[in-house]
Amino acid sequence: MVKTLIPEDLLVLLREIDTPTVCNAIEVVQGKRGFSRFTRGTMLHSKPGASAIVGFARTAKIAGLMPPTEPIDVTRARRMDYFRSMAGGQGPTAAVIEDLDFPNCIAGWWGEVNVAVHKGLGLMGAVTNGVMRDLDVIDDGFPVLAGSIGPSHGFVHVVEIGEPVNIMGIEIAQDELIHADRHGALVIPSEVIMSLKDAIGTVITNESIVLGPAREPGFDIKKLEEVWLKFEAART
Numbered sequence: 001m002v003k004t005l006i007p008e009d010l011l012v013l014l015r016e017i018d019t020p021t022v023c024n025a026i027e028v029v030q031g032k033r034g035f036s037r038f039t040r041g042t043m044l045h046s047k048p049g050a051s052a053i054v055g056f057a058r059t060a061k062i063a064g065l066m067p068p069t070e071p072i073d074v075t076r077a078r079r080m081d082y083f084r085s086m087a088g089g090q091g092p093t094a095a096v097i098e099d100l101d102f103p104n105c106i107a108g109w110w111g112e113v114n115v116a117v118h119k120g121l122g123l124m125g126a127v128t129n130g131v132m133r134d135l136d137v138i139d140d141g142f143p144v145l146a147g148s149i150g151p152s153h154g155f156v157h158v159v160e161i162g163e164p165v166n167i168m169g170i171e172i173a174q175d176e177l178i179h180a181d182r183h184g185a186l187v188i189p190s191e192v193i194m195s196l197k198d199a200i201g202t203v204i205t206n207e208s209i210v211l212g213p214a215r216e217p218g219f220d221i222k223k224l225e226e227v228w229l230k231f232e233a234a235r236t
Contacts, residue, residue, distance in 0.1 A: 053125030055094030064107020064154035099130030108133035
């Protein structure tokens with residue numbers, strides 16, 4: 001896939017806003033509702049309130065419910081290949097890791113050690129359908145959005161590197177741009193990236209048509225009827 005640079009001003013903006021706003025903005029660019037490349041179900045966030053995870057996906061698949069069947073030197077070599085892959089790619093990058101044991105995941109790949117390692121390698125955060133742990137001691141500045149929380153690392157091992165992964169209902173390929181926060185994660189289509197900043201502004205402006213009056217004293221149903229017509233005319 002062709003990688004797309006993110007303008008610095010857009011990157012700053014994306015880190016400041018929530019994933020639902022990005023989801024709405026993508027539909028503004030596309031000119032219709034129905035965008036569907038987002039996670040399903042409730043996910044858990046390691047640092048609620050942290051800046052959004054924005055990055056080009058570095059993908060891999062892990063497992064940990066059962067021990068690996070390959071020789072230990074093979075699994076150890078693949079793990080180091082995994083780290084080399086995580087350290088690669090065009091920045092900003094984010095780890096996107098599918099646990100093949102889902103929905104019975106037990107392997108806490110995302111704990112104190114791996115958060116520190118991935119942060120040190122320059123990644124901006126992680127999205128997984130698997131397990132995170134060590135929540136009281138993991139580093140700040142590297143949010144993890146996970147499918148569950150647990151105490152164990154199980155028999156965790158890397159199975160595949162760089163292939164498309166499925167995270168809570170969406171397929172994500174290596175180098176696709178993701179946005180994630182405590183609401184979930186989504187893939188930002190490459191064709192909308194350069195129009196996204198203006199679209200985010202449009203979403204915020206349109207919502208202010210209702211939000212401003214609704215938060216003012218004296219708001220009532222008559223005022224709502226008036227502003228809602230304007231809102232309906234403006235929004236996607």
